[in-house]
Amino acid sequence: MKHLLPDFNDLLHTDFVVTTEERWHEPYLSSQSVGVVFVQQGPLEFLVLTARNYSIARKHHIRINELSECRADCMHINDSWATLNKKLQHCDYVVVLRDGAAIGYLKTSELASRVLQAYTYLKAYYDTILETTDDTISVIDNNMDTVVWTGGAERLYSIKKEEILGEPMTRFFPENRLDNLKILNTGKRFYHKQHQPRDDLFVLINSAPVKLGGKIIGAVSCEQDVTYQAQLNKKLTNAKETINHLQKQVCRMDRSVDPFRCINGSSEAIQNTIDKLKQVGAARAKVLLLGESGVGKELFANALHDLRTLGAAPFIPINCGAIPDALFESELFGYEKGAFSGANPLGSKGKFELAKDGTLFLDEIAELPLEMQVKLLRVLQEGTFYSVGGTKLKHADCSIIAATNKNLKELVHKGKFREDLYYRLNIITITIPPLRERSEDIIELSHQFLYEFAEKYGRSCTGIPKEVMMALIDYSWPGNIRELRNIIERLVVFSRDELLNFNDLPVQIRESNQESEMPESFSQNELPENQPLVSLNRAMRECQHRTIRKALEHTNENKNKAAEILGISRTTLYNKMHQLGIS
Numbered sequence: 177m178k179h180l181l182p183d184f185n186d187l188l189h190t191d192f193v194v195t196t197e198e199r200w201h202e203p204y205l206s207s208q209s210v211g212v213v214f215v216q217q218g219p220l221e222f223l224v225l226t227a228r229n230y231s232i233a234r235k236h237h238i239r240i241n242e243l244s245e246c247r248a249d250c251m252h253i254n255d256s257w258a259t260l261n262k263k264l265q266h267c268d269y270v271v272v273l274r275d276g277a278a279i280g281y282l283k284t285s286e287l288a289s290r291v292l293q294a295y296t297y298l299k300a301y302y303d304t305i306l307e308t309t310d311d312t313i314s315v316i317d318n319n320m321d322t323v324v325w326t327g328g329a330e331r332l333y334s335i336k337k338e339e340i341l342g343e344p345m346t347r348f349f350p351e352n353r354l355d356n357l358k359i360l361n362t363g364k365r366f367y368h369k370q371h372q373p374r375d376d377l378f379v380l381i382n383s384a385p386v387k388l389g390g391k392i393i394g395a396v397s398c399e400q401d402v403t404y405q406a407q408l409n410k411k412l413t414n415a416k417e418t419i420n421h422l423q424k425q426v427c428r429m430d431r432s433v434d435p436f437r438c439i440n441g442s443s444e445a446i447q448n449t450i451d452k453l454k455q456v457g458a459a460r461a462k463v464l465l466l467g468e469s470g471v472g473k474e475l476f477a478n479a480l481h482d483l484r485t486l487g488a489a490p491f492i493p494i495n496c497g498a499i500p501d502a503l504f505e506s507e508l509f510g511y512e513k514g515a516f517s518g519a520n521p522l523g524s525k526g527k528f529e530l531a532k533d534g535t536l537f538l539d540e541i542a543e544l545p546l547e548m549q550v551k552l553l554r555v556l557q558e559g560t561f562y563s564v565g566g567t568k569l570k571h572a573d574c575s576i577i578a579a580t581n582k583n584l585k586e587l588v589h590k591g592k593f594r595e596d597l598y599y600r601l602n603i604i605t606i607t608i609p610p611l612r613e614r615s616e617d618i619i620e621l622s623h624q625f626l627y628e629f630a631e632k633y634g635r636s637c638t639g640i641p642k643e644v645m646m647a648l649i650d651y652s653w654p655g656n657i658r659e660l661r662n663i664i665e666r667l668v669v670f671s672r673d674e675l676l677n678f679n680d681l682p683v684q685i686r687e688s689n690q691e692s693e694m695p696e697s698f699s700q701n702e703l704p705e706n707q708p709l710v711s712l713n714r715a716m717r718e719c720q721h722r723t724i725r726k727a728l729e730h731t732n733e734n735k736n737k738a739a740e741i742l743g744i745s746r747t748t749l750y751n752k753m754h755q756l757g758i759s
């Protein structure tokens with residue numbers, strides 16, 4: 177191909193003779209086929225005689241040094257163009273050796289014209305490619321000067337070639353937005369990176385360093401304008417947000433919409449819980465929601481509130497475990513102006529007042545300090561309270577829903593929760609079942625969360641691979657639905673090619689799946705007929721859960737004694753408790 181440098185073999189001349197200084201005048205060079213005589217003076221040293229000079233010298237007995245035209249250098253046939261280039265600097269001929277023997281010679285004059293020809297072809301192709309492409313291509317050299325700027329770049333940035341070529345690119349763009357400059361320093365290439373070279377412009381950029389002899393001599397960028405797509409995407413996201421917002425408002429106004437619609441799960445256990453709450457909905461009695469962490473207590477409380485108030489009154493949650501003791505009273509009952517230093521000088525309403533006609537949701541009620549339990553009890557009994565620093569009696573006109581993941585009865589026994597408050601709250605108690613007791617919901621909830629996060633992160637993952645689903649079903653979910661939700665979010669974020677990957681599951685879930693493939697205490701032959709393996713595992717887990725809980729209750733939560741009764745080490749007991757979600 178004419179634009180490539182020629183092969184040395186193609187340029188090799190073989191009409192030559194190599195002789196020595198003593199024998200140079202011998203008459204064997206009268207032949208027409210010999211063009212050059214190389215007189216060898218050392219192992220790699222040659223004098224050059226053209227055939228014509230040789231004849232003159234012989235005829236007139238001239239000394240060799242007087243008629244020699246020049247010296248020739250030598251190279252090996254496998255040497256590179258870079259080596260040859262160095263030799264050509266100081267001689268007109270290069271003797272080419274193979275295994276120490278001369279096999280031909282190269283002429284500098286001829287090489288130069290062949291290299292120039294290759295360069296001319298290459299340049300013609302290169303210029304035509306750059307003129308023909310619509311793409312935005314730019315190249316800078318290692319001084320940051322612009323050496324290539326295509327028509328696409330002219331159009332995208334409204335900068336003419338005449339203005340920018342030969343000029344530092346930093347004159348036209350802020351340095352921190354020039355990825356080319358970073359490449360000059362780091363040598364790292366990148367592909368399809370989102371980039372914003374100017375406030376109004378979004379591009380996808382491929383960039384690479386230009387290297388020569390191991391050194392970076394420049395950087396190339398090829399950009400694709402995606403501003404239109406980025407703007408469309410933004411509009412789409414805004415539109416989605418607006419639709420979501422409107423949908424929520426429509427739901428609130430539409431009395432026919434089921435307030436329990438956002439509680440997913442069709443297991444018998446969850447449906448029974450929903451039915452019970454619907455029954456108590458009409459009565460404005462206090463409700464105590466029990467259930468492990470992340471099981472959906474607040475979601476249920478919210479749904480019950482919507483059912484009772486049709487969303488027309490406030491739902492005010494307060495986390496009794498997260499407020500410092502000193503602030504609790506003012507948080508619950510509010511304070512008057514000047515009540516204490518550092519407070520809002522105008523005073524502030526407390527949660528009881530904010531929840532007027534609506535619901536006050538007392539989350540983590542078991543964490544309420546004892547002295548606050550007395551004050552809360554008084555409000556629940558009398559229905560009135562004073563704000564901090566206030567003298568005016570106020571009415572507590574709100575429904576109360578309390579929730580906890582602790583065993584309140586046990587705390588009453590231990591003196592950590594007031595018995596009278598317990599009986600005040602424990603009028604209607606509803607326990608929300610943990611996720612491990614309703615594995616059929618895992619499938620529904622996982623898909624629900626998958627669609628939610630796929631939309632949020634703009635991925636089009638549509639399904640959950642079988643091995644991932646099996647691992648999710650077999651895990652014991654100590655963190656319940658919150659944990660499941662977080663894990664699906666993680667899988668969507670790490671998904672590649674729109675697929676969720678088993679290896680992106682947290683290690684404890686992957687391990688629980690491996691464990692379940694062949695439980696230690698059962699062999700295949702012992703499996704009950706028609707009983708699927710997953711149910712058997714679940715049965716095993718539930719049995720373990722019950723047994724460990726019983727042992728702990730029996731030993732008054734003493735783990736050493738419980739481990740002894742169960743015949744396992746304390747560490748194994750801790751591990752099992754963690755796996756089974758026993759707090």
Ligand SMILES: Nc1ncnc2c1ncn2[C@@H]1O[C@H](COP(=O)(O)OP(=O)(O)OP(=O)(O)O)[C@@H](O)[C@H]1O
Nearest residue numbers: 438439440441468469470471472473474475657658
């Ligand atoms: N049945 C369900 N359907 C859909 N999402 C649910 C369901 N139950 C819980 N969630 C989601 O799980 C997360 C935890 O729920 P929530 O905060 O109501 O649990 P909780 O029991 O109050 O937790 P904690 O004990 O930590 O206060 C929330 O993101 C909630 O939306």
